[in-house]
Amino acid sequence: MxxxxxxxxxxxxxxxxxxxxxxxxxxxxxxxxxxxxxxxxxxxxxxxxxxxxxxxxxxxxxxxxxxxxxxxxxxxxxxxxxxxxxxxxxxxxxxxxxxxxxxxxxxxxxxxxxxxxxxxxxxxxxxxxxxxxxxxxxxxxxxxxxxxxxxxxxxxxxxxxxxxxxxxxxxxxxxxxxxxxxxxxxxxxxxPAREIVETGLANRHKVHPSGKIIAFDQFCPWKEHLHLLEQEHSIKDSDAPYTSFTLMTVPQSPESFVSRKALPDVWRGIRDQALSDLSGIPGCIFVHASGFIGGNSTREGALEMAVKALDM
Known part of the structure; x- marks a missing residue:
């Protein structure tokens, strides 16, 4: 039947x-x-x-x-x-x-x-x-x-x-x-986005010796994955305050608007050549007034901004 x-x-x-x-x-x-x-x-x-x-x-x-x-x-x-x-x-x-x-x-x-x-x-x-x-x-x-x-x-x-x-x-x-x-x-x-983030997280010490900057091979939604993978691999959140494809700060949680480490206050709201002159980094485009995101005309420039921001 x-x-x-x-x-x-x-x-x-x-x-x-x-x-x-x-x-x-x-x-x-x-x-x-x-x-x-x-x-x-x-x-x-x-x-x-x-x-x-x-x-x-x-x-x-x-x-x-x-x-x-x-x-x-x-x-x-x-x-x-x-x-x-x-x-x-x-x-x-x-x-x-x-x-x-x-x-x-x-x-x-x-x-x-x-x-x-x-x-x-x-x-x-x-x-x-x-x-x-x-x-x-x-x-x-x-x-x-x-x-x-x-x-x-x-x-x-x-x-x-x-x-x-x-x-x-x-x-x-x-x-x-x-x-x-x-x-x-x-x-x-x-x-597939999780796989990109997992690769970036695994290779973070190749990007910068501190392991505090994560570079992704391409754009993808990353916030939820990063927090989940940090938990799974027992990685402390302070290890990675910045991501570099466009330069973005890592939020305290996937839903949060509060950054683990915002971009330097002195850069915020400054654009283009004025920002390049201020930071000493060529190709700067902007840093948001709240300090959660910034941009550079090259990936290398965005990485340089992230490295410099670590010590500021």
């Missing part, structure tokens, strides 16, 4: 539509038909059941999270309980990602993409469906944002005064498209 996917009827939500999409990308449940019901007999007969049924039993492919006593999280580093999307992703995510990217399950890059996709994408589904606020209870947002994926899925439900519908594949397509795009970005853009 062909496998079937069962989920609940009535109002649909982002988590079970993503769970269905993920299952339909696996070899076991590839393009399996979806039944929406609350009939226990139909639920019990399903090959795989998500977001309904009152039990979490992976060996039987039962993935509900509503029952009393359910406390499953993604791993011991995460505290938010899993929704049906998180449960299915935890058990099938590696296979789904490998299928989307055409990678082998033994590919060493797979685990990084699997973990990163949970943090950046899946955990949000878990938090929303389990009613976990992003902010402390005493903080109220100043405006509403109706463009989140959960909001968009909710809007695809029939209005209260329209006839109900059991159609779900449109919603599965919506959540599935965003998941696929996130996986592709993580694997094909985020991961």
């Amino acid at each position: 062909s496998p079937t996917i069962v989920t609940h009827s009535g109002t649909f939500h982002a988590d079970e539509t993503l769970a269905v999409f993920l299952l339909r990308q696996t070899s076991q449940f590839k393009d399996a038909p979806v039944t929406r019901t609350r009939d226990e007999a139909v639920i019990n007969a399903g090959s795989v059941v998500v977001d309904v049924g009152g039990t979490y039993e992976p060996s039987k492919h039962r993935y509900d999270h509503h029952q009393r006593g359910f406390e499953e999280t993604f791993d011991d580093k995460h505290s938010i309980k899993l929704s049906s999307a998180g449960l299915v992703y935890k058990h099938f995510g590696r296979e789904v990602i490998a299928n989307i990217l055409g990678w082998n399950l033994t590919d060493p890059r797979l685990e990084l993409v699997y973990q990163k996709t949970y943090d950046d994408f899946i955990e949000g589904f878990d938090g929303v469906d389990n009613g976990v606020s992003q902010y402390p209870a005493d903080l109220r947002p100043k405006y509403r944002d109706g463009t989140s994926i959960s909001s968009r899925v909710a809007k695809l439900n029939p209005w209260w005064n329209q006839e109900s519908s059991d159609a779900i594949l449109l919603e599965v397509s919506l959540t599935g498209t965003e998941f696929t795009e996130r996986v592709q970005y993580t694997a094909l853009a985020w991961l």
